[in-house]
Amino acid sequence: MARITIDDVTKRFGDEEESIVAVDDVSLDIRDGEFIVFVGPSGSGKSTLMRIVAGLETQTEGDIHIGDDLVNQLGPRARDIAMVFQNYALYPNMTVEENMSFGLKMSTDMSDDEIEEAVTSAAEMMDIDMLLDDRPGELSGGQQQRVALGRAIVRDPNVFLMDEPLSNLDAKLRAEMRTEINRLQNDLDVTTLYVTHDQTEAMTMGDRLVVLNYGELQQVGTPLECFYRPANQFVAGFLGSPSMNFFEGAVEGGTLRADGFDFDLTEQMQSAVGSRNELVLGIRPEDMTLHDRANSGHEFEAVVDVVEPMGSISYVYLQARSQSHDQTFIVETDGQRPISEGQHVYVEIPDEDVHLFDPASGETIHQRQLGEDAELALEEQMKPAE
Amino acid sequence: MATTDGDSATASQRLDKDTRETLVTAVRHTILLTWSFIVLFPLYWLASMSLKPPGTANSLPPDWIFLPTVYNYIQLFQDSGFVEAFANSLIMVSASVVLVLLIGVPAAYVLSRYDIPMERDVLVWILSSRMLPPIAVVLPFFIIFRELNLFDTRIGMVLMYVSINLSLVVWVMKAFFDGIPETLEEAARVDGATQFQGFRKVVLPAAKPGIFSVAIISFIFAWIELLFGLVLTSFEAVPVTLFVYSFIGSRSIEWGMLAAASTAMIVPVVIFLIAVNKYLAAGLSFGVVIKE
Numbered sequence: 001m002a003r004i005t006i007d008d009v010t011k012r013f014g015d016e017e018e019s020i021v022a023v024d025d026v027s028l029d030i031r032d033g034e035f036i037v038f039v040g041p042s043g044s045g046k047s048t049l050m051r052i053v054a055g056l057e058t059q060t061e062g063d064i065h066i067g068d069d070l071v072n073q074l075g076p077r078a079r080d081i082a083m084v085f086q087n088y089a090l091y092p093n094m095t096v097e098e099n100m101s102f103g104l105k106m107s108t109d110m111s112d113d114e115i116e117e118a119v120t121s122a123a124e125m126m127d128i129d130m131l132l133d134d135r136p137g138e139l140s141g142g143q144q145q146r147v148a149l150g151r152a153i154v155r156d157p158n159v160f161l162m163d164e165p166l167s168n169l170d171a172k173l174r175a176e177m178r179t180e181i182n183r184l185q186n187d188l189d190v191t192t193l194y195v196t197h198d199q200t201e202a203m204t205m206g207d208r209l210v211v212l213n214y215g216e217l218q219q220v221g222t223p224l225e226c227f228y229r230p231a232n233q234f235v236a237g238f239l240g241s242p243s244m245n246f247f248e249g250a251v252e253g254g255t256l257r258a259d260g261f262d263f264d265l266t267e268q269m270q271s272a273v274g275s276r277n278e279l280v281l282g283i284r285p286e287d288m289t290l291h292d293r294a295n296s297g298h299e300f301e302a303v304v305d306v307v308e309p310m311g312s313i314s315y316v317y318l319q320a321r322s323q324s325h326d327q328t329f330i331v332e333t334d335g336q337r338p339i340s341e342g343q344h345v346y347v348e349i350p351d352e353d354v355h356l357f358d359p360a361s362g363e364t365i366h367q368r369q370l371g372e373d374a375e376l377a378l379e380e381q382m383k384p385a386e
Numbered sequence: 387m388a389t390t391d392g393d394s395a396t397a398s399q400r401l402d403k404d405t406r407e408t409l410v411t412a413v414r415h416t417i418l419l420t421w422s423f424i425v426l427f428p429l430y431w432l433a434s435m436s437l438k439p440p441g442t443a444n445s446l447p448p449d450w451i452f453l454p455t456v457y458n459y460i461q462l463f464q465d466s467g468f469v470e471a472f473a474n475s476l477i478m479v480s481a482s483v484v485l486v487l488l489i490g491v492p493a494a495y496v497l498s499r500y501d502i503p504m505e506r507d508v509l510v511w512i513l514s515s516r517m518l519p520p521i522a523v524v525l526p527f528f529i530i531f532r533e534l535n536l537f538d539t540r541i542g543m544v545l546m547y548v549s550i551n552l553s554l555v556v557w558v559m560k561a562f563f564d565g566i567p568e569t570l571e572e573a574a575r576v577d578g579a580t581q582f583q584g585f586r587k588v589v590l591p592a593a594k595p596g597i598f599s600v601a602i603i604s605f606i607f608a609w610i611e612l613l614f615g616l617v618l619t620s621f622e623a624v625p626v627t628l629f630v631y632s633f634i635g636s637r638s639i640e641w642g643m644l645a646a647a648s649t650a651m652i653v654p655v656v657i658f659l660i661a662v663n664k665y666l667a668a669g670l671s672f673g674v675v676i677k678e
Contacts, residue, residue, distance in 0.1 A: 054572075054576060055575075056572050056575070075575065076575045076576045077575060077576075077578040077579065077580070081576060082576065082577075083572075083573065085569045085573060086569075089567060089569035089570050089573035091570060091573070091574070091587075091591075091592070092591075093588075093594070102574070102577050103577035106574075106577050106579045106583065107577065107578025108578075151577075155577070161576075
């Protein structure tokens with residue numbers, strides 16, 4: 001087991017002049033036994049960063065430490081890591097048993113008996129002991145996934161690297177394997193880096209999230225911290241499904257004039273906004289409420305565009321009635337609430353759930369409020385652990 | 387009553403369906419049988435000619451029923467020239483296949499996996515060796531071979547066969563390696579293998595169907611080669627094709643011997659095909675390679 005330190009790592013692809021920056025000056029401290037999830041859209045550099053840690057790519061600048069060793073010059077075989085690939089990368093010509101023992105044969109002096117024992121126990125752990133004589137081509141996607149995990153576990157490595165390991169599975173299997181990987185990581189307590197573009201995986205799996213975009217680090221924090229205290233508009237929009245709604249507008253004497261409605265800024269918000277003339281208001285679909293009639297000052301009228309019933313809840317796509325541009329936002333409502341397309345409703349934006357962002361930098365200038373208990377719990381999480 | 391009517395209606399429908407299926411099967415079999423007949427008839431003709439007594443091989447109308455004799459084969463194998471040419475070809479062609487794989491497979495791997503400057507041009511350059519008809523290059527080859535003392539040597543013929551097949555091996559194997567995900571080698575490297583071990587233990591076995599496919603095609607191309615054998619050999623390195631050709635004289639053709647020699651020529655190819663058949667099937671389906 002080991003901690004991993006990533007120090008000012010930059011990776012450029014291509015020639016000096018026409019190079020593409022895949023990872024831009026990223027620094028990160030990963031604690032021993034921690035489960036870290038790299039999350040971001042495609043092209044965010046998350047896979048490249050993991051491949052740099054694996055030794056499959058060499059960084060253009062910066063240092064990587066695994067444990068106490070500087071590993072910049074070391075190839076993957078010297079780093080004592082195990083990796084699970086998106087396409088599983090099982091050796092097609094070998095049986096499951098040979099697949100699992102290959103790494104031990106290559107990297108250790110273990111005797112054949114010891115290897116067999118290790119493979120059998122890892123196979124039992126992954127519930128694939130009856131597949132040991134099969135070849136990968138004969139297995140289903142889920143089984144291949146288990147074998148790929150088993151092949152990583154049997155190595156007993158310092159670090160697990162998982163590159164979108166669940167993205168080729170169907171939804172049900174994915175949910176199952178998510179729990180399984182969580183359980184495994186808890187049991188084995190091995191430092192794990194996990195790459196995903198799926199924000200559900202990111203929220204449910206990691207001890208901490210590393211949110212990346214265009215190769216730049218956006219935020220590092222616990223899932224709830226990133227969700228409730230996003231560092232910027234990108235993180236706020238990326239985490240959560242459906243995404244947070246954003247409304248741009250101009251500030252005029254304590255009021256945000258957005259397209260289609262006005263929003264009165266609280267005193268606290270006004271002091272955070274300072275002298276800015278422009279703002280972006282962010283609010284999650286589940287925090288907005290719909291009313292049939294206006295009953296307080298904060299509502300504005302909107303027309304229902306599309307309704308997506310999900311069962312217990314519905315996603316309602318709305319357009320502000322008096323807007324001048326075509327902009328749709330989403331509100332989550334009770335699934336039992338009767339609502340239909342073309343209907344006029346009143347939308348309420350509660351003050352306490354509003355985030356404010358700087359439109360130029362995207363930086364968060366005002367965070368939403370949380371209940372007292374939630375606030376305490378979050379503060380506890382945000383304390384730097386030692 | 388209605389029920390009975392309904393039942394009989396379904397029954398007749400079922401009968402119709404059965405008849406249709408039988409009909410389709412019959413048509414399908416007829417087409418396949420006709421095709422097999424067209425393909426196999428020349429082979430049958432060749433084999434039957436080789437088994438006919440001397441003088442009757444090419445008689446018209448053909449003797450459909452005759453007493454088969456192995457006379458032609460006995461004659462053939464008593465001729466040391468044939469045995470020598472047959473052995474020559476076996477040795478030269480086999481050696482050329484081994485050599486062309488040793489050169490072509492790693493070349494294809496490198497072209498598939500590494501960023502080679504002007505990769506496209508290199509590939510076209512390799513293919514360009516096959517762009518001229520052999521007859522256009524046979525004279526230059528003759529002069530080069532004479533200068534380098536390769537004329538009428540087995541080594542010369544092996545090199546000749548390699549040059550014929552190299553572009554095929556490189557192109558087909560490059561496509562094959564392109565289809566093997568690079569993550570396999572990365573997984574092997576993470577598992578502690580060196581790059582070369584990754585190639586040898588993971589990629590090469592995965593590429594086996596492709597390798598056997600190009601091996602058998604290279605073998606056949608070299609085995610049936612006549613023109614270069616005709617120009618570049620005289621006594622020592624005569625390939626079996628040239629020997630077979632020698633049965634066609636200026637005044638007469640020894641049909642029986644020609645047929646026997648040709649039939650004998652098919653045997654090594656068939657044996658090779660049967661030996662690697664398992665991999666050829668896999669090579670066509672790509673079934674063992676992991677789905678991306």
